[in-house]
Amino acid sequence: MLSDTEAKELLSFLTLETRPDVKGQATEYILGLTGTRDGCRYLQSKPDFIKALLTLTSDPSVAIVKDCYHALINLSADETLHQVLVKDANILPSLFHNLLDPTYMFSDRICTILTNLSRHEKTCKNVFRVLQEEGIGLPKIVEVLCTEDYNKKASLHYLGPLLSNLTQLPETRQFVLDRERCVVQRLLPYTQYEASTVKRGGIVGTLRNCCFDYANHEWLLSDAVDILPFLLLPLAGPEELSEEENEGLPVDLQYLPEDKTREEDPDIRKMLIETLLLLTATRVGRQILKRKNVYPIMREFHKCEKEPQVISACEKLVQVLISDEPDTGMENLMELDIPEDIELKFRDMDAKEEEQIGKEALMRAEADKNNLEVPRS
Amino acid sequence: MSQAQDYDSDDGMDGFMDNFTKHKYKGAFNESNWEEEFDKVPMFMKTAPEEIDPKKHPELACLQSIIHDDDRPPEEQAKALKDEGNEYFKEKNYKKAIVSYTEGLKKKCQDSDLHAILFTNRAAAHFHLGNMRSALNDALAAKKLKPDHLKALTRGAQCCIELCNFSEALQWCEEGLKVQPKDQKLQELRAAADKFKRTAERDARKAKVKEKKERVQRDSLLRAIKERGIKLLKPDKPIRHGSDDEDEHESMTKAMAEFELDGLSCQEATGFKVHLDDQGFLHWPVLFLYPEYGQTDFISSFNECDRFVDHLAVMFGEELPPWDVDRKYHPQNLQLYFDDEKGELLQFDPEMSLLKVLKNDRCFVKDGTPSFIVLVKGSAFCKMFLSGKTVHQLK
Numbered sequence: 001m002l003s004d005t006e007a008k009e010l011l012s013f014l015t016l017e018t019r020p021d022v023k024g025q026a027t028e029y030i031l032g033l034t035g036t037r038d039g040c041r042y043l044q045s046k047p048d049f050i051k052a053l054l055t056l057t058s059d060p061s062v063a064i065v066k067d068c069y070h071a072l073i074n075l076s077a078d079e080t081l082h083q084v085l086v087k088d089a090n091i092l093p094s095l096f097h098n099l100l101d102p103t104y105m106f107s108d109r110i111c112t113i114l115t116n117l118s119r120h121e122k123t124c125k126n127v128f129r130v131l132q133e134e135g136i137g138l139p140k141i142v143e144v145l146c147t148e149d150y151n152k153k154a155s156l157h158y159l160g161p162l163l164s165n166l167t168q169l170p171e172t173r174q175f176v177l178d179r180e181r182c183v184v185q186r187l188l189p190y191t192q193y194e195a196s197t198v199k200r201g202g203i204v205g206t207l208r209n210c211c212f213d214y215a216n217h218e219w220l221l222s223d224a225v226d227i228l229p230f231l232l233l234p235l236a237g238p239e240e241l242s243e244e245e246n247e248g249l250p251v252d253l254q255y256l257p258e259d260k261t262r263e264e265d266p267d268i269r270k271m272l273i274e275t276l277l278l279l280t281a282t283r284v285g286r287q288i289l290k291r292k293n294v295y296p297i298m299r300e301f302h303k304c305e306k307e308p309q310v311i312s313a314c315e316k317l318v319q320v321l322i323s324d325e326p327d328t329g330m331e332n333l334m335e336l337d338i339p340e341d342i343e344l345k346f347r348d349m350d351a352k353e354e355e356q357i358g359k360e361a362l363m364r365a366e367a368d369k370n371n372l373e374v375p376r377s
Numbered sequence: 378m379s380q381a382q383d384y385d386s387d388d389g390m391d392g393f394m395d396n397f398t399k400h401k402y403k404g405a406f407n408e409s410n411w412e413e414e415f416d417k418v419p420m421f422m423k424t425a426p427e428e429i430d431p432k433k434h435p436e437l438a439c440l441q442s443i444i445h446d447d448d449r450p451p452e453e454q455a456k457a458l459k460d461e462g463n464e465y466f467k468e469k470n471y472k473k474a475i476v477s478y479t480e481g482l483k484k485k486c487q488d489s490d491l492h493a494i495l496f497t498n499r500a501a502a503h504f505h506l507g508n509m510r511s512a513l514n515d516a517l518a519a520k521k522l523k524p525d526h527l528k529a530l531t532r533g534a535q536c537c538i539e540l541c542n543f544s545e546a547l548q549w550c551e552e553g554l555k556v557q558p559k560d561q562k563l564q565e566l567r568a569a570a571d572k573f574k575r576t577a578e579r580d581a582r583k584a585k586v587k588e589k590k591e592r593v594q595r596d597s598l599l600r601a602i603k604e605r606g607i608k609l610l611k612p613d614k615p616i617r618h619g620s621d622d623e624d625e626h627e628s629m630t631k632a633m634a635e636f637e638l639d640g641l642s643c644q645e646a647t648g649f650k651v652h653l654d655d656q657g658f659l660h661w662p663v664l665f666l667y668p669e670y671g672q673t674d675f676i677s678s679f680n681e682c683d684r685f686v687d688h689l690a691v692m693f694g695e696e697l698p699p700w701d702v703d704r705k706y707h708p709q710n711l712q713l714y715f716d717d718e719k720g721e722l723l724q725f726d727p728e729m730s731l732l733k734v735l736k737n738d739r740c741f742v743k744d745g746t747p748s749f750i751v752l753v754k755g756s757a758f759c760k761m762f763l764s765g766k767t768v769h770q771l772k
Contacts, residue, residue: 139558143555146551180558180559181554181558181559181564182554182558182563182564182567185567185568185571186551223568223572224568229575251575251576251579252575252578252579254579254582254583255579255582255583255585255586256582257582257585
């Protein structure tokens with residue numbers, strides 16, 4: 001890597017006052033470093049560089065600001081750099097404030113950084129804390145998320161996965177499920193948000209995480225929230241059901257038109273089914289799902305599904321829907337003692353999934369760096 | 378008075394009293410209109426007059442001007458009018474309340490809060506009178522002045538729901554909840570609007586499905602008729618046989634559609650129309666005419682495969698109709714004819730099926746109901762009816 005003198009010199013070029021061409025080259029060099037694992041690790045020990053990058057995001061040159069954000073995205077994709085980013089360089093406050101600016105053109109990049117930073121629980125807690133400390137709070141994030149065209153220059157679709165990551169924390173889940181407010185209800189329509197798979201996936205992830213708290217299941221399934229149709233609609237197809245089956249369905253699923261299509265992303269389909277499965281944990285939940293004709297929807301879904309992982313999730317759900325009630329003492333599936341080896345298997349599966357998502361984020365960051373067109377859908 | 382004076386005044390009294398009987402008391406209430414007159418006295422008014430004309434009601438105008446003193450600053454006047462409106466509102470006198478609020482708004486006081494409240498209150502009065510549009514407009518005006526006025530936002534949402542404008546209602550609720558996220562009323566309104574909206578969407582989908590089903594049924598019915606080469610008669614002109622020719626197909630389809638649009642006028646008269654059953658057979662409403670006695674018989678659902686004899690056996694087999702005074706309308710004596718209304722008749726064997734007859738070139742269906750003439754073989758009426766007409770035989 002760089003010698004101490006070289007590093008010092010480079011740092012001196014990374015100021016707002018430096019001549020533009022020198023400044024540009026210096027930032028490009030740093031960006032290059034962030035593209036490699038060794039480069040990232042090197043920068044881990046050099047918080048001053050990261051601080052400089054943050055300062056340069058206020059630079060008048062758009063090209064320089066872009067490079068700075070790309071570098072930060074790359075750094076945030078590596079968990080070992082989280083502490084230096086958040087603590088030493090303290091990038092969060094400035095990121096949040098720019099995020100809320102409806103005219104800020106780099107807001108999408110900020111969202112990506114925040115999503116990366118909130119992926120793992122430890123830094124996620126930091127992100128949440130700063131969100132509160134800066135006086136912004138979750139209500140504002142949800143409000144921006146639910147406002148179409150909040151920012152004309154940025155789509156802010158990555159607020160979806162950000163929220164999903166934040167629901168790792170009980171405080172976030174509590175906020176989303178607050179019965180005195182209207183939060184989760186405002187998120188529900190986004191399970192069908194056609195403009196962005198990323199946002200849609202984030203919302204479905206949020207809902208799934210919120211369904212781990214089974215104390216809220218009955219409320220979620222009641223008219224006060226009515227989560228069921230929003231989970232089922234993306235899974236329902238144009239197939240005609242009998243009049244009898246139709247009448248038993250939730251209103252939103254009745255008489256669907258011939259051109260109805262299902263959710264195209266298999267991961268989202270899987271998450272939706274997992275959420276439904278979570279809702280079958282309690283007896284009340286199972287009864288409601290059975291009564292509202294979820295089975296015919298999943299029956300038709302099963303005929304059309306090709307992805308093995310999704311098929312297996314579907315089969316699990318159908319199994320619960322058509323089985324008799326379990327014996328007394330086993331009614332709440334979440335309170336069962338799961339044998340340790342099975343529990344380990346679940347954790348392993350989760351970890352693999354997270355790794356996959358992390359890889360994707362890294363790939364995107366790399367692509368951004370190389371100025372490739374990555375479809376943002 | 379002392380007794381002495383009493384004595385004296387008695388005489389004086391008489392004279393005094395005399396005046397009363399002789400001279401009318403000026404300014405007295407008239408027997409016929411004393412109630413009206415009473416109403417004019419502010420003290421005894423039961424209701425305030427709609428407009429107070431200072432000439433007719435000087436005292437009332439005076440009182441009003443004390444309330445509505447034009448010398449006071451507009452804010453005070455507006456506030457007084459607001460209070461007056463609120464009083465009327467409490468009495469459920471919404472019309473008067475609206476008048477007061479409107480007067481208050483006219484003052485154009487600088488206090489936008491007060492202005493917003495006047496609009497909001499007037500909106501409430503309109504709402505209770507059922508004037509949803511006016512109420513909504515007022516709520517909108519209030520919102521413009523004070524975007525975070527919760528009562529205005531709530532009222533706006535309510536109006537939209539009443540007007541079945543559910544998407545708009547949801548928007549009002551969103552704005553309201555931004556101001557006060559925990560407001561119970563707004564959350565209830567939001568949930569209600571959402572439910573109504575989704576139900577309305579379902580109803581629209583259901584109607585579409587039904588419409589499509591009906592269209593498909595109609596199309597297959599018309600196709601079945603066309604395939605059989607049965608002619609449908611519009612009131613103006615008959616249509617030729619359907620063929621593969623494009624133009625003919627066009628006009629046939631168009632005529633079929635018009636046939637539909639004509640409402641199959643028989644439907645109004647009899648309530649029945651031709652339909653296709655599950656096995657693909659047509660059932661027609663059929664009219665039998667008995668010109669000898671000016672009678673008719675109506676078969677509501679004559680399967681095209683049925684033979685005429687079978688129906689005649691039922692109609693005339695057991696009992697003859699009362700109008701058959703000569704007792705001669707036995708099934709074996711009956712002859713069936715189709716009248717082409719141009720002076721030519723087509724006679725056919727009752728052993729034939731309805732379809733066979735309808736398919737014939739000379740046959741057509743008028744007003745959606747095939748009709749046939751029934752005569753008694755060899756009867757005097759039959760001879761007379763047939764004279765001068767060309768009779769063709771259907772083989």
